[in-house]
Amino acid sequence: MNAAAALRARNERRTRFLLLTPAMVLLLFAASGPLVIVLIYSFLTPGSYGGVEWNFSVQAWFNVVAKIDFFTDELTFADAHLSVFWRSFKLSVFTAILTFVFGFPTAYFIATRPKRSRDMWMLLIMIPFWTNLLIRTFAIMELIRNEGTVNTILMGVGIIDQPIQMLFTEFAVLIGMTYVYLPLMILPIYASMERFDFNLVEAGYDLYATRFQVLRRVIFPLVKPGVVAGSILVFVPCLGAYVIPRVLGGGKQLMLGNLIELQFGQLRNWPLGAALSLTLLAVVMIALIFYVRAVGQEESPHG
Numbered sequence: 001m002n003a004a005a006a007l008r009a010r011n012e013r014r015t016r017f018l019l020l021t022p023a024m025v026l027l028l029f030a031a032s033g034p035l036v037i038v039l040i041y042s043f044l045t046p047g048s049y050g051g052v053e054w055n056f057s058v059q060a061w062f063n064v065v066a067k068i069d070f071f072t073d074e075l076t077f078a079d080a081h082l083s084v085f086w087r088s089f090k091l092s093v094f095t096a097i098l099t100f101v102f103g104f105p106t107a108y109f110i111a112t113r114p115k116r117s118r119d120m121w122m123l124l125i126m127i128p129f130w131t132n133l134l135i136r137t138f139a140i141m142e143l144i145r146n147e148g149t150v151n152t153i154l155m156g157v158g159i160i161d162q163p164i165q166m167l168f169t170e171f172a173v174l175i176g177m178t179y180v181y182l183p184l185m186i187l188p189i190y191a192s193m194e195r196f197d198f199n200l201v202e203a204g205y206d207l208y209a210t211r212f213q214v215l216r217r218v219i220f221p222l223v224k225p226g227v228v229a230g231s232i233l234v235f236v237p238c239l240g241a242y243v244i245p246r247v248l249g250g251g252k253q254l255m256l257g258n259l260i261e262l263q264f265g266q267l268r269n270w271p272l273g274a275a276l277s278l279t280l281l282a283v284v285m286i287a288l289i290f291y292v293r294a295v296g297q298e299e300s301p302h303g
Helices: 002-041 059-065 079-111 113-132 133-146 151-156 169-192 199-206 210-240 243-249 256-264 269-303
Strands: 064-067 075-077
Touching: 002 269, 059 064, 059 269, 064 199, 075 079, 075 199, 079 113, 079 133, 079 210, 079 256, 133 151, 133 169, 151 269, 169 210, 169 243, 199 243, 210 269, 243 256, 256 269
Parallel strands: none
Antiparallel strands: 064 075
């Protein structure tokens, strides 16, 4: 019996391995392969008209955060790159906060509806995903431009005398990313709340807890994994956003995605673009590690 069980277990492992092989091959060549190429390019010398020259150099990694003055040979920080890094991080954090502020009540509202109407509300949340990102971005542009809906209404009711400049600012980029990525915050929070036992809320009220205390000590701790997951799902794509800063920022509010495209495109500095891409990848990996640890610490006390 032991020999038969061992043979059966070995056959099961072989079957699982064969089933995983196509996915492993796809990940190896379609994901790992391009990353290896980008890593190699980051240690080469930029070509005169784009591309790379096969001469080993760490200059691209050096130029990510520092630069040497052309006339004085003085070593200084790459202010432009650091400014883009800071803007990308700042707007990504603010976007995650705003999507949480709007997404948490929305998810709570949907989770507390009767089961037969939840699908309709979720359908309304998902409808924006059926529209191209560029179209949604232009829709926001039409709302906040000087002659757009918002300024027209404000001037019509006499609140302002002249249009407020909202387009081509960080505010415009923030509004655009909040609108686009809001469903990515709502869905994980709703998934956590859907499994939530609302009898615990009633128990909190029976123990004379206020609404805020119930929210802080009962609801939020139990749906925290969904909040963390939604924050990561919003934060990560915001870091590499390209279309929204390009359209709503007007080329004045560059983010990491725009800076990388600029290096590969107009500036023809492929090694620097590759180094910036890997830097962005490192930041995303750090965010994912934070998510895994946060969720693990949340689940470990409950087994």
